[in-house]
Amino acid sequence: xxxxxxxxxxxxxxxxxxxxxxxxxxxxxxxxxxxxxxxxxxxxxxxxxxxxxxxxxxxxxxxxxxxxxxxxxxxxxxxxxxxxxxxxxxxxxxxxxxxxxxxxxxxxxxxxxxxxxxxxxxxxxxxxxxxxxxxxx
Numbered sequence: 001x002x003x004x005x006x007x008x009x010x011x012x013x014x015x016x017x018x019x020x021x022x023x024x025x026x027x028x029x030x031x032x033x034x035x036x037x038x039x040x041x042x043x044x045x046x047x048x049x050x051x052x053x054x055x056x057x058x059x060x061x062x063x064x065x066x067x068x069x070x071x072x073x074x075x076x077x078x079x080x081x082x083x084x085x086x087x088x089x090x091x092x093x094x095x096x097x098x099x100x101x102x103x104x105x106x107x108x109x110x111x112x113x114x115x116x117x118x119x120x121x122x123x124x125x126x127x128x129x130x131x132x133x134x135x136x137x
Contacts, residue, residue: 024056030107031102032066048097058082059103062129073112079130086126087114101130105137 033051036045062078081101089098089110101108108130115127 024058025103027055027057027059027083028102029053029055029083029087030083030102031089032097033087043137046097048102051134052102055083055085057101057103070131075131077132078111079108080117081108081128082117082125083128084125087128100133102136105135107134107135107136 028053030050033049034044035048037046058081060080062074062080064076067074067076067078083101085099087099087101087110098110111129111131115124117127
């Protein structure tokens with residue numbers, strides 16, 4: 001009896017998550033959950049609140065070839081990260097305040113665009129280029 005497409009998609013998603021659990025790194029995803037406007041007239045901008053969610057990610061350094069061919073988008077030290085979560089980049093007047101990744105005591109933000117990794121037309125995980133923005137140690 002042939003399997004349905006939904007059963008195949010569920011199995012692929014399950015295998016992807018199992019692989020990430022076995023070889024992925026433990027990370028925290030810092031997701032924007034809201035913001036409040038303070039007093040712009042006095043130079044006090046928005047204050048963002050975050051929720052922190054544990055997950056696993058496959059992390060590797062961006063290759064020197066990709067850095068050289070990126071036209072200045074990537075820098076030495078940037079990471080290539082694969083996550084199940086869809087991160088957002090929020091641009092504020094003070095800069096980029098998007099969702100973050102915490103790994104090895106450092107906080108990273110998304111650089112460039114999110115690349116969905118698809119199979120049979122359905123996104124299973126997302127690849128990001130990330131840059132360190134803060135050392136938390």
